[in-house]
Amino acid sequence: MPTFPSVAVLGAGTMGSGIAQLCAQAGSTVFLFDAFPDALKRAPQKIEKDLAKGVELGKLSKEQAKVIVDLIKPINLLDECKSADLIIEAASESLEVKVELFSQLDDRVGHDCILSTNTSSLSVTQIAAKTKYPHRVCGFHFFNPATRMRLVEVVAAHQTDKSVIERIVAYAIELEKTPVVTKDTPGFIVNRVARPYYGEALRALGEGLADHMTIDRIMREGGGFKMGPFELMDLIGIDINFAATSSVWEAYFRDSRYRPHLIQKQMVDAGFLGKKSGRGFYDYSAEGK
Numbered sequence: 195m196p197t198f199p200s201v202a203v204l205g206a207g208t209m210g211s212g213i214a215q216l217c218a219q220a221g222s223t224v225f226l227f228d229a230f231p232d233a234l235k236r237a238p239q240k241i242e243k244d245l246a247k248g249v250e251l252g253k254l255s256k257e258q259a260k261v262i263v264d265l266i267k268p269i270n271l272l273d274e275c276k277s278a279d280l281i282i283e284a285a286s287e288s289l290e291v292k293v294e295l296f297s298q299l300d301d302r303v304g305h306d307c308i309l310s311t312n313t314s315s316l317s318v319t320q321i322a323a324k325t326k327y328p329h330r331v332c333g334f335h336f337f338n339p340a341t342r343m344r345l346v347e348v349v350a351a352h353q354t355d356k357s358v359i360e361r362i363v364a365y366a367i368e369l370e371k372t373p374v375v376t377k378d379t380p381g382f383i384v385n386r387v388a389r390p391y392y393g394e395a396l397r398a399l400g401e402g403l404a405d406h407m408t409i410d411r412i413m414r415e416g417g418g419f420k421m422g423p424f425e426l427m428d429l430i431g432i433d434i435n436f437a438a439t440s441s442v443w444e445a446y447f448r449d450s451r452y453r454p455h456l457i458q459k460q461m462v463d464a465g466f467l468g469k470k471s472g473r474g475f476y477d478y479s480a481e482g483k
């Protein structure tokens with residue numbers, strides 16, 4: 195029996211669908227919620243496609259894939275997640291959105307339910323402070339793609355109870371992840387260290403040092419990185435990456451080391467969000483979403 199037999203994932207986008215799949219793979223029943231019906235329709239299709247690939251590669255049987263799919267229950271109303279033991283919020287990177295969602299959960303879920311957020315950069319302490327029982331709120335930060343990246347950051351807000359962190363760490367291990375416990379600082383560990391990777395690449399592009407393909411190639415072939423900064427921004431989602439940079443910059447009192455770049459803002463304004471929208475720094479229209 196998993197540490198959390200019943201999990202609700204809020205937000206069925208890039209991260210939420212992967213996290214839902216992971217939790218179901220560990221044997222949890224997963225309620226999957228999204229404010230937008232389209233996202234809720236797309237997520238199970240994406241999960242089934244990923245599992246079918248696993249079957250093809252001999253990683254799991256058809257029957258096992260079916261059991262996982264059956265454990266995932268898309269829900270249209272938050273009320274339907276009231277029996278969850280753990281909430282993993284993976285909605286858009288906006289403090290307002292997250293605070294609003296958490297405040298709606300206070301009286302809907304049981305008192306023992308842990309409320310976690312997959313935020314990349316927002317203050318978990320601030321989110322917790324807006325709830326009735328802040329001691330049960332923490333960060334549970336997965337990386338993209340959630341099903342494949344081993345690392346997770348378990349973020350202790352100022353108010354988080356130690357037992358909450360211990361249970362999340364135990365569950366992360368059941369999900370076959372490597373949990374790292376971190377304090378609640380802007381960007382935590384990974385996103386703080388990664389900010390200059392994107393920021394300097396955007397500044398280099400803006401100054402005309404080289405085009406984005408050349409910068410990516412140099413970082414891969416010369417720097418030994420698995421992905422160049424522009425490929426990575428496209429994978430993450432340019433809107434999500436821009437929001438993360440902006441919030442780390444704000445949180446560090448507008449320290450110029452983290453200043454966002456106009457190129458990224460313009461791409462967000464244009465709807466060029468990366469892989470998920472079919473176009474970012476690269477063109478994905480031929481791949482389908």
Ligand SMILES: NC(=O)c1ccc[n+]([C@@H]2O[C@H](COP(=O)([O-])OP(=O)(O)OC[C@H]3O[C@@H](n4cnc5c(N)ncnc54)[C@H](O)[C@@H]3O)[C@@H](O)[C@H]2O)c1
Pocket residue numbers: 204205206207208209210227228229230233283284285286287288291295312313314315335336337338429430431434438470
């Ligand atoms: N993309 C990444 O690489 C990455 C990595 C780690 C963490 N994160 C974090 O995960 C979270 C989600 O990011 P994503 O990349 O999956 O974004 P996404 O845009 O792919 O998905 C966000 C989903 O949230 C839904 N949503 C918006 N408001 C909602 C609400 N009120 N209730 C329920 N659902 C709502 C949207 O419809 C969308 O389906 C963000 O906090 C982000 O910072 C993202």
